Amino acid sequence: MIIAITGFALPKPITHGEARSIFLSxxxxxxxxxxxxxxxxxxxxxxxxxxxxxxWNSQADAEAMYTPAWRAFVREKYGTEPTVTYFDSPVMVDNVAQKVFTY
Structure with missing residues (x-):
């Protein structure tokens, strides 16, 4: 399993409510x-x-998302360049399912 963390600075701070509305869109x-x-x-x-x-299921699946078109979408929507960092996740604890998963 692959975890990708993206981030970007916003041109001006937004509230929780503004973020919720933007993210839902x-x-x-x-x-x-x-x-x-x-x-x-x-x-x-x-x-x-x-x-x-x-x-993500795999690194290939993740990399298929973060294309130049995705980066342009983020730049246009939020006015800033995103970063993407990948992590391998060999073990996951799921407290809802009460299970530990390995990958």
Whole structure:
């Protein structure tokens, strides 16, 4: 399993409510993306940085998302250049399912 964390500085801080509205407007674009298991939107406490935590089946699936077109979408939507950092996740604890998964 691959975790990708994206982030970008916002041109001006936004509130939780503003972030929720913006994030809901983009959420449909992430539904049914091949290999994407989960996406968690992020907003820093001061509202100046946003991003996401993505859980992927594979590195190839993740890399297929973060194309020049995706970067342009983020630049156009938020006015800033995103960063993407990949992590291998060999073990996951799921307290809802009461299970530990290995990959």
């Amino acid at each position: 983009t959420a449909p674009t992430y539904q049914d993306v091949p290999g994407l298991l989960q996406k968690h939107y992020l907003l820093s406490e001061d509202g100046a940085t946003a991003g996401g935590v993505y859980v």
